[in-house]
Amino acid sequence: MVATVKCPECGGEMKFDRQAYRYICRSCGLTLTREELNAMMSRRREEARDEREASRREYLKWWLSKK
Numbered sequence: 001m002v003a004t005v006k007c008p009e010c011g012g013e014m015k016f017d018r019q020a021y022r023y024i025c026r027s028c029g030l031t032l033t034r035e036e037l038n039a040m041m042s043r044r045r046e047e048a049r050d051e052r053e054a055s056r057r058e059y060l061k062w063w064l065s066k067k
Contacts, residue, residue: 008040 005014005023012027014037022031032040 005037008037008044 005016006012007014007025007028007030009030010025010028012025014023014025014030014032016022017024017031020031022033023037024031
């Protein structure tokens with residue numbers, strides 16, 4: 001079974017082009033090598049984790065200020 005790769009920019013489906021050895025988004029046309037795709041997705045995960053952590057800190061600050 002082949003896993004569907006989602007575009008890190010638009011969320012569209014990415015297909016692997018064997019001739020170019022690159023992933024190409026069917027929606028926005030973004031092209032990435034496997035290494036670039038992995039790096040970009042890793043950065044996105046880190047950014048999402050940082051946003052969640054900032055939100056938790058903000059909530060905790062608000063919660064403690066009400067006590």
